[in-house]
Amino acid sequence: MKDILILTGGQEEHHYVARALRDVLEEEAGTDVRVEVREVGQGGVEGWLGWITEKMVKGGMKGEKMRKWIQRAGGGHEGRPGWAQLRRFVALTLEEVRPEVVVFFHPALGLALEERVQGRVEAGFQRVGVVLEAEDLPGWDAVTADLLWVADEGSAEELREKNTKTRDVVAGGWPVRIGFDPGEKDKAKTGGVIQKRILYLINSRRRKAQRTLEKILAIEGVEVTAVVGREEGLKRDLQKRFSEVRERLEIHGWVKNLAGMIRGHDLVVTKPGTISVREVLATGRPVVLVEGGKGADRRKGMCRLVTRIGCGALGDSPGEIASRIEDAMEGGGVGLREWNRRARKEALRSIGATERLASRILQMAKSANHVERVPELRLLSRGNAGRKGLLMVDLHAHTIFSDGRLTVSELVDFYGRRGFDALAVTDHLVDHRRLLGRLANMTGLVLTSEDLPDYFRVLQEERNRAWTKYRMILFPGLEFNHDGLTAKGSAHLLGVDLVEPIDPSLSLKEICHKIRGQGGLTIAAHPHHMSSAWGKDTLYLWERQDEFRPLIDAWEIGNRDDLFNPVGLKKLPFIAGSDFHKPKHLTSWKTLLWCEKDPDAIKECVRKNKDVSITLYRDHRFGGEVDERDEKKGYSREIAKLNQ
Ligand code: ZN
Numbered sequence: 042m043k044d045i046l047i048l049t050g051g052q053e054e055h056h057y058v059a060r061a062l063r064d065v066l067e068e069e070a071g072t073d074v075r076v077e078v079r080e081v082g083q084g085g086v087e088g089w090l091g092w093i094t095e096k097m098v099k100g101g102m103k104g105e106k107m108r109k110w111i112q113r114a115g116g117g118h119e120g121r122p123g124w125a126q127l128r129r130f131v132a133l134t135l136e137e138v139r140p141e142v143v144v145f146f147h148p149a150l151g152l153a154l155e156e157r158v159q160g161r162v163e164a165g166f167q168r169v170g171v172v173l174e175a176e177d178l179p180g181w182d183a184v185t186a187d188l189l190w191v192a193d194e195g196s197a198e199e200l201r202e203k204n205t206k207t208r209d210v211v212a213g214g215w216p217v218r219i220g221f222d223p224g225e226k227d228k229a230k231t232g233g234v235i236q237k238r239i240l241y242l243i244n245s246r247r248r249k250a251q252r253t254l255e256k257i258l259a260i261e262g263v264e265v266t267a268v269v270g271r272e273e274g275l276k277r278d279l280q281k282r283f284s285e286v287r288e289r290l291e292i293h294g295w296v297k298n299l300a301g302m303i304r305g306h307d308l309v310v311t312k313p314g315t316i317s318v319r320e321v322l323a324t325g326r327p328v329v330l331v332e333g334g335k336g337a338d339r340r341k342g343m344c345r346l347v348t349r350i351g352c353g354a355l356g357d358s359p360g361e362i363a364s365r366i367e368d369a370m371e372g373g374g375v376g377l378r379e380w381n382r383r384a385r386k387e388a389l390r391s392i393g394a395t396e397r398l399a400s401r402i403l404q405m406a407k408s409a410n411h412v413e414r415v416p417e418l419r420l421l422s423r424g425n426a427g428r429k430g431l432l433m434v435d436l437h438a439h440t441i442f443s444d445g446r447l448t449v450s451e452l453v454d455f456y457g458r459r460g461f462d463a464l465a466v467t468d469h470l471v472d473h474r475r476l477l478g479r480l481a482n483m484t485g486l487v488l489t490s491e492d493l494p495d496y497f498r499v500l501q502e503e504r505n506r507a508w509t510k511y512r513m514i515l516f517p518g519l520e521f522n523h524d525g526l527t528a529k530g531s532a533h534l535l536g537v538d539l540v541e542p543i544d545p546s547l548s549l550k551e552i553c554h555k556i557r558g559q560g561g562l563t564i565a566a567h568p569h570h571m572s573s574a575w576g577k578d579t580l581y582l583w584e585r586q587d588e589f590r591p592l593i594d595a596w597e598i599g600n601r602d603d604l605f606n607p608v609g610l611k612k613l614p615f616i617a618g619s620d621f622h623k624p625k626h627l628t629s630w631k632t633l634l635w636c637e638k639d640p641d642a643i644k645e646c647v648r649k650n651k652d653v654s655i656t657l658y659r660d661h662r663f664g665g666e667v668d669e670r671d672e673k674k675g676y677s678r679e680i681a682k683l684n685q
């Protein structure tokens with residue numbers, strides 16, 4: 042069984058295309074393939090994607106600049122950390138679906154997928170980007186994919202030139218599904234006055250709809266069909282209001298064969314989103330699009346498309362809409378014929394595009410050789426309860442809940458398979474009132490108060506799994522980031538083995554008391570000058586050692602590759618941790634404890650700080666550079682040996 046995942050969101054249009062593509066894939070593939078469509082809609086992410094699109098188009102955001110901007114400033118839409126949620130959504134969806142191929146329609150999704158590939162955490166999947174907003178191809182030049190699908194050769198050439206990361210750029214037409222022939226000729230009635238048939242798909246408020254109809258009907262030589270959908274009340278009102286022009290106005294409720302109806306008209310007036318604009322264009326009919334109103338920003342892409350192709354016009358007010366139609370009908374309908382010609386040309390290009398795209402995707406899915414998940418390992422159990430042993434622990438690690446790459450369960454598997462005895466997940470929690478200075482660099486990749494219940498629930502579930510599957514103790518924790526404008530005003534404090542959230546806006550001393558009140562450990566993270574390039578110094582606690590010494594159970598003497606020898610010189614209680622964010626951080630300082638394998642014993646051992654030592658951990662099998670894919674192969678080999 043192969044899985045194809047279609048990620049949609051950010052534009053109304055994406056949903057239409059996603060559904061059409063799913064239908065074709067399912068028809069063609071039969072039962073060997075499962076197709077999942079997931080909408081990136083939760084937590085305001087969809088709105089954020091729309092906003093990103095706008096910014097990209099307006100600001101001409103491109104390439105690396107765009108990538109940085111999305112990943113940094115992209116967190117700032119209405120205070121919603123959009124990028125943080127998007128990457129988490131993508132990670133969790135991939136973990137759940139485990140697809141062979143992922144199809145996406147937005148460059149920001151491409152960036153989120155790329156991060157997953159770089160993290161090398163999933164069994165390999167292939168990426169297919171379908172470019173639906175053609176104008177300037179904003180953002181797509183920074184996206185890496187195995188295949189990028191664009192409508193026309195012009196766009197393809199442009200993209201091949203700008204995007205050197207993607208080998209395969211295909212001009213395959215618009216993946217829109219149509220069941221009829223767009224080549225059919227314009228059936229204008231000849232005679233003294235040309236009669237043009239206009240189809241008005243109503244999705245506006247009552248008054249606007251009525252005004253629009255009045256204005257259109259005032260144009261000489263037009264007949265109008267109005268479709269109100271399921272709004273029976275509106276249908277009755279309009280019938281009453283326009284009873285004296287009944288011979289020029291037909292009013293319909295819900296229409297089953299909308300495509301057929303579109304084809305029977307010369308022009309469609311609609312708001313993007315009422316029906317897919319692409320679907321209208323695929324019939325070869327021109328459109329006048331109603332701009333403005335609710336959600337206008339998200340629909341701008343479709344409006345741009347119509348202007349670019351030149352197969353119609355845009356209008357906001359009823360008067361504007363009518364005058365666009367009037368202009369097109371001038372001189373015997375010259376303008377309308379030109380719109381029609383262009384719409385038909387565009388439509389011809391899209392015939393069979395969905396089928397072509399689907400067959401490429403199926404090919405990719407079928408040729409993907411399924412990477413077996415690492416077989417379950419029963420590890421040598423060390424330090425049984427009631428008996429002391431040497432335990433390898435890591436009390437500082439991050440997940441996708443903040444700026445880490447792995448999901449919590451990936452992290453548990455990652456450490457569990459290597460035989461670690463205890464691991465603390467300590468995602469960043471920030472007091473938003475202190476959102477100052479360099480915190481802006483954190484790109485909003487921090488836990489928010491809304492995330493906390495979810496975070497603690499997931500950790501509880503994984504705590505059980507980590508124990509049953511690996512005999513590894515998982516401590517729920519938090520890293521409290523109190524960042525100021527200066528190094529001396531900044532502190533990162535770890536709370537390890539927490540039962541419930543703690544308000545990050547409390548003072549550090551209060552937080553220490555709360556952590557201890559829950560039976561947790563207080564640990565000063567990277568408390569001295571750091572030599573690593575990414576981290577800024579956090580010296581607040583160090584500067585106030587005398588005050589904090591009684592409140593802190595241990596000070597990090599090692600953090601990732603860094604050693605803080607003043608911690609040793611001052612004879613402070615110490616531990617060392619990875620500050621794990623991605624697989625390669627496994628190669629780093631770790632703590633060894635001589636105690637029983639039991640949460641309380643471990644904590645007590647750290648507090649007493651007698652049987653504690655540190656070690657610079659190297660993953661002996663792979664010489665330090667950890668590559669999950671190699672790792673999987675490596676493990677399979679190892680298991681094979683064990684089984685012999
Ligand atoms: Zn930190």
Ligand code: ZN
Binds near residue numbers: 437439520566620
């Ligand atoms: Zn950290």
